[in-house]
Amino acid sequence: MEDREYSLCACCGARLDGMPAYTLRVDLFADGGPIHTSEAEIVRDHGDEIRWLLSRLEHMDEVEVCEEESRVFERFTFSLCSRCRRDVHGALRDLATRTIDRACEESWH
Numbered sequence: 528m529e530d531r532e533y534s535l536c537a538c539c540g541a542r543l544d545g546m547p548a549y550t551l552r553v554d555l556f557a558d559g560g561p562i563h564t565s566e567a568e569i570v571r572d573h574g575d576e577i578r579w580l581l582s583r584l585e586h587m588d589e590v591e592v593c594e595e596e597s598r599v600f601e602r603f604t605f606s607l608c609s610r611c612r613r614d615v616h617g618a619l620r621d622l623a624t625r626t627i628d629r630a631c632e633e634s635w636h
């Protein structure tokens with residue numbers, strides 16, 4: 528029996544060998560947003576807070592560090608078959624449409 532790795536669709540599990548395949552990459556990251564601060568906050572001594580953060584990091588194991596990092600940034604990459612690409616495309620298009628519709632509704636009220 529041949530020991531060979533196959534690429535599979537992340538959604539339906541179909542083999543992608545010889546089929547058109549698509550890559551779906553999703554970046555999920557914290558939106559920094561506007562920073563609301565004051566001049567007093569900027570010039571304040573932040574040394575104790577930085578030392579506390581460093582101490583906290585030193586006492587975290589690798590899993591805890593990865594969990595904290597994932598709150599800030601995560602990247603997911605999936606291989607999809609053409610049928611699942613179409614389904615994901617439709618779901619993303621619907622989400623984008625709803626988001627745009629909601630933004631338009633809010634701007635009119």
Ligand SMILES: [Zn+2]
Nearest residue numbers: 536539608611
């Ligand atoms: Zn699929």
